[in-house]
Amino acid sequence: MAALAVVALALLTGGLLMLQILGSALVSGTDSLLRTKVQDVAALIHNQDAEEASLAVAATVKKDPLVQIIDKKGKVIGASEPRLLKTPLTFLRPAPDESATDSVSVPGLLGDADERYLVVLGVDDEGTKYWVLAGQTIQPQSDTVRIVTWFWLVAMPLLLGVVGLSVHYLIGRSLRQVDTIRTQVGFIDAGRLSQRVDVPGTGDELQALAVTMNSMLDRIETADQRQRQFVSDASHELRGPLTTIRTGLDISIADSSGETWRGMQPILTEETRRLQGLVEDLLTLSKANDEGLALRREDVDLDDVLAAELRRMTATSQHRFVADLVPARIAGDPVRLSQAFRNVLDNADRHAAGTIAVKLSLTAQAVVVTIDDDGPPVPVADRERIFGRFVRLDESRSRHHGGSGLGLAIARAIVEAHAGRLIAAESPQGWCRFEISFPPMAPFAPMPHADVPVAN
Secondary structure, three states: OHHHHHHHHHHHHHHHHHHHHHHHHHHHHHHHHHHHHHHHHHHHHHHOOHHHHHHHHHHHOOOOOEEEEEEOOOOEEEEOOHHHHOOOOOOOOOOEOOEEEEEEOOHHHHOOOOOEEEEEEEEEEOOEEEEEEEEEEOHHHHHHHHHHHHHHHHHHHHHHHHHHHHHHHHHHHHHHHHHHHHHHHHOOOOOOOOOOOOOOOOOOHHHHHHHHHHHHHHHHHHHHHHHHHHHHHHHHHHHHHHHHHHHHHHHHHHOOOOHHHHHHHHHHHHHHHHHHHHHHHHHHHHHHHHOOOOOOOEEEEHHHHHHHHHHHHHHHOOOEEEEEEOOOEEEEOHHHHHHHHHHHHHHHHHHOOOEEEEEEEEOOOOEEEEEEEOOOOOOHHHOOHHHOOOOOOOOOOOHHHHOOOOHHHHHHHHHHHOOOEEEEEEOOOOOEEEEEEEOOOOOOOOOOOOOOOOOO
């Protein structure tokens, strides 16, 4: 209906404009002819006199165009036909050298009812005023406009009907595609996320809609699979310490002497701490995936944060540490950055054979931290998978000694929250390398190297 209303308004406006232009064009040709005629007659009056001009008009002019010469008393003194000598065709009397137009129909005088277009020119011949009148029928022009008007009035409803049927068919066809997509999407639920909507080969917005819908379903299915895998892995990881704690409690309760409790207390304490760490790690990852980690934004001396973590590691690790730190400052959360470094360093400490090398350097594009250990490098095929949740490349290791498999995932989430990047690589000497890079801040004044212990 809206399309029909717009087309009808356009046709109506265009038709009226067309008829006006057509009528004006037809009348314009007649007007030009008549003005030329009255100018010629006026020239005869000026060059000879009104009487000679009257004789010339009566002798040379035919029925169309009609010509009259009227004197100042309003009497017709010359005409192209005898019938026109009786009375003027119009009472218009423009000033000398000016003209006026009129449309008249005089059936009694001319013997027909045709409408005629008149041009009247004022003439001043040595103080004597005359008016030269020329007229011609415009009935053919009127008939032409009338025929075009009737044709337009008949054609417009037919055209509107064709437009209405076409729009109804095309829009209905488009809406059927939309309804098909809607119906197919309506059947997709949590148990049928692998289904997709049919993509029409129309090459238009409907095809783009179907492709976008399938892309959205791909993302939903991927997120659902990751969520299910995460829940499964988390349940599996939590089951171990919970089982140990429950078994230890059951055994301790059965021993009334309390000796079993004293023997189980260190084990239960360790398992409780491990369980607490797992829950905290899971909460951290959940926040990172849902609304993003909550970060405090402040200027952070990255070398100081890294130096503090190295001092912690050298106090507890059996490995040798080598550090090369330069002053570097970024915008970020020092607590979260410390957590990311701690996770990567703990991973290096578990896999190192004897030495861990840490380097902090500056480039024009980034602040780069490399953490190398002399253990075997991560295989190329696993360098992205290692940052997944609960991923352990050495499946033979126990969960108690191998960690939860969440540390590197948390470290990457923290680094990415700081607009940085964490990747696994291999050092030039063949060691395992983890490279962390951050966007730099504006240049600042040089500071002395950080004083960091480099060995146990």
